[in-house]
Amino acid sequence: SGCITSAESVLITQQSHEELYKMLTFNKVTPTEQKLVVVSVSPQSRASLAAKCKMNILETAKKLTSFLKSLGVHYVFDTTFSRNFSLLESQREFVKRFQKQSEDKKALPMLASACPGWICYAEKTHGSFIIPYISTAKSPQQVMGSLIKGHFAEQQHLTPDQIYHVTVMPCYDKKLEASRPDFFSQEYQARDVDCVITTGEVLRLLEQEGISLPDVDPAPLDTMFSCIREEELTSHSGGGSGGYLEHIYKYAAKELFGIQVDTIQYKPLKNKDFQEVTLEKDGVVLLQFALAYGFRNIQNLVQKLKRGKSPYHYVEVMACPSGCLNGGGQIRVEGEASKDWLQQVEKLYESLRTEAPEENQRVDELYEQWLGGPGSARALRALHTQYHAVEKTSTGFNIKW
Template sequence: MTFSGALTLTDLNDFITPSQACIKPVEQVKPKDLRKEPGAAASEILIDGSGTYYEVSQASGPGRRLEQAQISLNDCLACSGCITSAESVLISLQSHEEVLNFLEANSKEEEGKKKIPVISIAPQVLASLAASVAASSEASSSSSSPPVVTPLQILRRLRVFLKHTLGFSHIFDTTFARELALREHVKEFQERREKASQQSGKENRQPGDEEKGHFLPMLASACPGWICYAEKTHAEMMPFIANTKSPQQVMGTLVKEWMGKKWGKRADGIYHVCVMPCYDKKLEASRSDFYNELYATRDVDCVITTGELDAVLKEKGWDLSIAVDGEMNAEPELLPELIEHPGTSSGSYLQAVIDHLTKTSEMPLELSVKQIRNADYEEYELRQEDGQVVFKGAKCYGFRNLQNVVRKVGKESGVRVGIGAAGKLGGRVARKREKDEAPGQKLEYIEVMACPTGCVNGGGQLKAVGDGAWGDGGVKWGNREWTKRVEAMYWETGGNPDMSPELLREIEDAGLGLRTSYRAVESNVVGLAVKW
């Protein structure tokens, strides 16, 4: 399957594997005496039981083992042959084996040369593990209602395993980083809204003002699958995408800069691992924007998925269904645990904007939600008592809905869609639409995620497990009932809903950089060939 710049997503599966254009060829140079002569016997490719490829021909005698093509992160980031990364992409330096190898090597270093190993876990990962533990308990228990294991209990059991079995020094969840990201996100939205209000009164609006002003609608930037898709196929959407870092990268900034100073360590003296529900997070961590040139280190050194963490647990014989001493009274370190954010299980970005507008409004506002096509695309409106719409936002999940949203944004903003960076705001089109439409009629914010049903259904999450309703692990990916179960478990946090004002002020005073930038990626694919 190949993709063009004018990608049509009608019948496309939301989980996209690499296309033929994404396969990096390996040049096979034969010895001179084995090169084909006219009339020589044809060779064939055979695969042995281990999956190794051999070329066999009458001329060469015994089969010759062929080299395996490998795609590095740099290759993947430089290529536009696919839309998003997938499980089948070989990412040699972003794996649980790499983490285990580092931990073993680090433990043998001299005391002064050892790095501090830190791991941060996303709440969607905890929900997936909790759902898996619950399903397994149901399958093996004679009781009709075995006790529920909450994500908080999973986190604390993981803390014991990661610290005492693997050797991590510090274990966090990423909800505090998400709190910082949401606050910065709302701040950026307000900035854009004020600029949009100022620009709406300009009589001589010029093409390009949209890009300079970063106007509305603001599109969420926490999903790297969506960012990858936009950068490679819809560069005209770049001015609309938020510049706020995702919780993963905010956590990277916290660990390498703020915590590093508390521990008396430079950024290169810390090894930071994130556990995420999504394979695209590996690519996000590898962006050049998140590389510290001064200390030659990344904000997040390695990303592993829920499935990879589960593989390590199984390899070490650790059972998360078994309680650990003191798990209910364990004290968190430095950061509060599992802060609750109402809204969606994909980060609550839209809800954070709605809550801010509701709290700062001088008059009561009423929220209405309308499902447009399916549960993955909904529109939200805030209205005054007189019925006037003061805000319109949307939630858009899955690639099947993304293309429609891109078209809608282009139509409402006067941007030509699908033509790359040249698709800038046309002054005449924009003035006409502003004249015809009252404030509040156009979308101002969209929470965008590449996976259907959002992050709890990420490509790196665990598949359904157990017997009966959940099968034997061979359930089709994206099973809706299983996703609903993980979603329900996500809200059984049992975490801390409170925030520490003192801690927030301390971090705000630290002046950490919580924003980044995104840019168009020029296509380097010609037909089925990739320019490497």
């Protein structure tokens, strides 16, 4: 993305599939100092690989698990699971902000926080103005980081630095997100996510090993931290960028106005990457939400905000046109029109049964066992983060951590 500094690009290149190789080789040659290697795969990456290999999602997941384990990976999880927490926390945060909008002028609109491309731009371009609007909920990648280096490490009787946690993401900016000092434990000198590899890099790993994914024997999926029910993977409704708008909208309609919303009517505005959803009752607008994908629409939104002309209560902001399924780290195929290709990926992504995060019993249990209930100080630390205004100086950027 355009706003990355040279120091940041070093951090990004430190995280690659080569790095993962190095760790796996280290484990083989020094078994006594072995680290536990955990890979968390995003649902967008799985859909991209499935389209490339012409397989369904479940097959892809099983074969990818098998391939990664053959390289020496110990556990393979699914970030759909951690997204449950991101969605639930975003929903609750929105309702709280809505209720205090009269005393806090920057409580609304709440802006989505899961896209590091957008966060990078917001911090560097509009720093202190925009930060108060951004939801503090961690992204699914970073919630997974908290789960693995917090809860999972404890269960395995390991310290966070004894686990090497890798995520597979549709996007290069996720590497930048994983490198943020906010997600680094000073105590253990360990990151919540040690290495991020893109979907394209997984394909390169396969190529380097001379393996074609369809030929791999499937392995059973790891059930902890995965959205699996009786051999079935589940997803969330509301599109390939996580479904934040939809989940927050439905929850808020019910909590704030007692209205049950079953289907959501999107109204495209200037283009398909800028859409609106409105809840009205007796001619009064109760909730007005929007999707703003791609920098053109983001700039437009920021200008509206600056002029005090934004009518929205919530905006799902994503840096990539068409959102995460079209992320810069996804697989591209030559000879196929990009629109058709994206449609295939979307179709696969949407082929799974969807489940509301409230319905996941394992998530409920973890709130109680791991975090001591929703809203606890522990939950706040594990599931929320902060942002930092970056001032441009004549010598570069000055970040206020």
